[in-house]
Amino acid sequence: MNEPFRKEYAVHTYEVDASGRSQMQSLLNYLQDAAGDHAGSLGLGVTDLLRNGLAWLLSRYHIKVVRYPVHGQRIEVSTWPSGKKGIFALRDFEVSDEEGRPVLAATTSWVLIDLDSKQPVRLNDFVPDELTYPKRAIEDVFPTLPELEKVEHELTLPVLVKDLDFNRHVNNVVYIQWALEAAPPEILDSLRPLDVEVSYRAEAFYGDRIVSKIQEVPGSSPRTFLHQIFRSSDGIELTRLRTVWG
Numbered sequence: 001m002n003e004p005f006r007k008e009y010a011v012h013t014y015e016v017d018a019s020g021r022s023q024m025q026s027l028l029n030y031l032q033d034a035a036g037d038h039a040g041s042l043g044l045g046v047t048d049l050l051r052n053g054l055a056w057l058l059s060r061y062h063i064k065v066v067r068y069p070v071h072g073q074r075i076e077v078s079t080w081p082s083g084k085k086g087i088f089a090l091r092d093f094e095v096s097d098e099e100g101r102p103v104l105a106a107t108t109s110w111v112l113i114d115l116d117s118k119q120p121v122r123l124n125d126f127v128p129d130e131l132t133y134p135k136r137a138i139e140d141v142f143p144t145l146p147e148l149e150k151v152e153h154e155l156t157l158p159v160l161v162k163d164l165d166f167n168r169h170v171n172n173v174v175y176i177q178w179a180l181e182a183a184p185p186e187i188l189d190s191l192r193p194l195d196v197e198v199s200y201r202a203e204a205f206y207g208d209r210i211v212s213k214i215q216e217v218p219g220s221s222p223r224t225f226l227h228q229i230f231r232s233s234d235g236i237e238l239t240r241l242r243t244v245w246g
Contacts, residue, residue: 002131004080004094005038011073021068024180024193028063028173031093031106034077042081042131046166053115054126058172059088060109060142061198066102068192074098080133087111087120089127092137105137145199145240148215148226155182156232159208170204175239179227182212187223187245194222195244202238204231210238222246 015026039045039056049055069075075097082092088109095103111120112127157178165171176198180188204210209232217224227241 002042002080002133004078004133005034005041006076006078007034007037008074008076009033011069011071011075013071016071020071021192022070024065024196025173025177027065027068027095027104028176030075030077030095031079032171032173034079034093035091035108038079044127049112050115052126054121055113055115055167056089057111057113058108058200059111060140060200061106061172061176061196062108062138062140062142063104063106063196064138065104065192065194065196067097069097069103075103080135081127081131082107082136083132083134084123084127084129085109087123089123090136092135094137107136107138107140109142142199145197145242146226147240148213148228150215151213152215153182153184154211154213156209156211157181159204159206159210161206163204164206168206172198172200175200175204175229176241178210178212178229179214179239179241179243182214182227183225183243183245184216187225191223191245193243194246195242197242199240200238201240202231202236204238208233220244 009030011022017023075095077095079093082090091108093106114121163170163174211230211232213228215226222244224244229239230237
């Protein structure tokens with residue numbers, strides 16, 4: 001049986017907001033880095049897969065933040081493959097501070113695709129069952145996220161070179177940041193996202209322009225928002241999200 005992979009990080013000055021606390025994208029970058037290191041140690045990293053014409057494609061993400069660590073604080077990320085559901089491989093995360101207090105939990109769902117055909121491949125041909133550590137950080141069956149009923153605000157942004165990942169697609173963390181940027185200023189000034197669900201639907205590339213749209217769920221407490229992100233040139237939906245702030 002596989003065991004969780006653990007890696008420590010320090011919160012740097014360039015990873016915090018004006019209050020001195022970690023930004024959401026900083027926390028997500030830690031998770032991505034730890035997952036990449038662990039996959040590489042298992043022979044399933046980016047370069048390993050590219051040699052076989054394969055790549056991991058992130059399908060769903062669910063993050064629950066307990067607290068945002070502050071500048072200078074050290075945290076530990078634990079991550080592990082948590083199971084398989086059909087064509088989807090699950091990977092979960094837990095993050096704690098120096099005193100062992102929880103910082104966040106997350107669960108993700110991935111598809112292994114053939115880069116030539118753009119079609120999923122059989123996980124069992126590449127991911128042995130013995131790699132699974134059968135624990136879920138968040139119990140989530142990843143239900144379909146709702147569409148916006150009306151658009152209360154939208155923000156148009158370009159895809160920049162810095163947004164791209166190893167495969168020259170927009171990095172998964174960037175879509176979440178695009179969604180958060182569309183929140184009302186009073187939300188951004190006073191609250192932080194504590195629960196974020198993401199459904200990735202299509203990819204964006206350098207030179208695209210995207211439209212990030214948002215709607216508050218009426219009467220929600222804590223305040224909850226629905227998000228959709230589209231490519232402006234053809235209207236293709238790229239990402240759908242639900243965020244809870246506190």
